[in-house]
Amino acid sequence: MTETMDGTAASDRITENWLKLARGAAIAMVVWAIVTHITARVIIPPVLVIGLIFAAFIPFLRDGRRRVALGLAVFSFLALAGNVPALVDELTHLSSAPAFILTLLSLLGAVTAIVGGIGAFRSRSEPPTRRVVSVAAAVFVVLAATSIGVAANTDSDVAQAGDVEILAEKVKFNPEDITVSVGGGIWIDNKDGIRHTFTIEGEGVDLEIPALKAKRLDLDLAAGTYDVICGVPGHENMTGTLVVEN
Numbered sequence: 001m002t003e004t005m006d007g008t009a010a011s012d013r014i015t016e017n018w019l020k021l022a023r024g025a026a027i028a029m030v031v032w033a034i035v036t037h038i039t040a041r042v043i044i045p046p047v048l049v050i051g052l053i054f055a056a057f058i059p060f061l062r063d064g065r066r067r068v069a070l071g072l073a074v075f076s077f078l079a080l081a082g083n084v085p086a087l088v089d090e091l092t093h094l095s096s097a098p099a100f101i102l103t104l105l106s107l108l109g110a111v112t113a114i115v116g117g118i119g120a121f122r123s124r125s126e127p128p129t130r131r132v133v134s135v136a137a138a139v140f141v142v143l144a145a146t147s148i149g150v151a152a153n154t155d156s157d158v159a160q161a162g163d164v165e166i167l168a169e170k171v172k173f174n175p176e177d178i179t180v181s182v183g184g185g186i187w188i189d190n191k192d193g194i195r196h197t198f199t200i201e202g203e204g205v206d207l208e209i210p211a212l213k214a215k216r217l218d219l220d221l222a223a224g225t226y227d228v229i230c231g232v233p234g235h236e237n238m239t240g241t242l243v244v245e246n
């Protein structure tokens with residue numbers, strides 16, 4: 001073999017190793033999209049689209065396709081950037097463990113896809129695959145365990161006699177039309193693996209309900225009709241109407 005051919009073979013191998021890292025990250029993102037849907041029990045269109053696009057990249061991240069790898073890096077960056085509010089929201093709420101862990105997986109997967117995609121495009125030196133995977137796995141295990149611990153130490157409230165009971169399920173309040181007597185209380189049972197809030201803007205009502213927990217609140221509102229929202233980013237359709245009556 002000539003020197004040139006050796007050089008080409010070496011650079012091909014470097015590219016393939018970077019592509020392997022990018023492919024692993026894309027697979028992690030597909031796993032994230034699937035598990036997110038199983039946990040949520042509803043189709044979440046943006047997650048579905050992101051998962052399908054990552055899945056579509058996987059078969060092409062081989063055979064020296066460096067431009068496809070760059071495309072993966074750009075797509076991963078846009079997907080991350082477009083979801084900053086939701087990412088920050090989930091990652092700052094350790095007590096909602098299922099959502100926290102899935103969000104963490106998506107963040108680590110997307111960052112690794114950016115690193116792998118750019119690395120494959122440049123193909124300068126061997127990828128630090130072992131280091132990247134070790135660091136990502138260590139961060140994932142430590143933070144996931146912390147979140148599970150915090151969630152286990154977050155108590156649910158018990159409903160009190162006379163409380164109006166509400167479910168937060170599949171990113172909806174059930175019922176959506178709620179009637180409470182003046183001075184009455186509400187008890188909300190969150191059946192979802194993601195957090196919700198029961199919020200009435202301008203009235204000082206902002207009850208946080210961690211994933212899979214129940215919380216109660218005595219309402220101190222005058223008789224009237226109020227709009228209820230969930231303040232979690234992306235839950236704009238999770239609304240209700242609260243009638244407080246004498």
Ligand SMILES: [Cu+2]
Pocket residue numbers: 171195196197230231232235238
């Ligand atoms: Cu919500």
